[in-house]
Amino acid sequence: DAKTTQPNSMESNEEEPVHLPCNHSTISGTDYIHWYRQLPSQGPEYVIHGLTSNVNNRMASLAIAEDRKSSTLILHRATLRDAAVYYCILRPFQGAQKLVFGQGTRLTINP
């Protein structure tokens, strides 16, 4: 299974943009990049996904490198409620049911 590498922790200030990096140098051509987040005392929550092009939704933006070996989740204006562990996951086209969650990045937001 292709793996992802994320920083263990990051810190940012409220109302500022946050860029969460993810490296996935062994990604295959049919792997989709998914992001989930887990708020304290809750289950993971889907954030966004993409294949090759950058993606936007109401929660965040996903920027994918041209070679697809890395991606960045962008929170445009962080709030205290965005403090969570963020997981970058590669989901293969075949066997997509087996999501593998790594360690994730613990994001702290300072008021």
Add this chain to the structure above:
Amino acid sequence: DVKVTQSSRYLVKRTGEKVFLECVQDMDHENMFWYRQDPGLGLRLIYFSYDVKMKEKGDIPEGYSVSREKKERFSLILESASTNQTSMYLCASSPSLGVVSPLHFGNGTRLTVT
């Protein structure tokens, strides 16, 4: 919004007991999953089900079994609980097994086996 409900938030059981963890989803999803979450290990897939009475092993099925008699309900069974099964258990559902179909998670059951 999809709601995935796990019957217990906290559970304490003794070694050797048979333990049932229950999960119910209200969105008529075909697929349901059981994960466990441990510090330093992330989430690991135990079992998943793609239809009533159908199941497949995930990455760590040893010591566990599952039951799906109705579409909305997926149960995880620890036949004889052991201390190494102390963990946070997370249930999830999704409308399809397709690669773009997101998983919807419950809030977890923290199981302690003493």
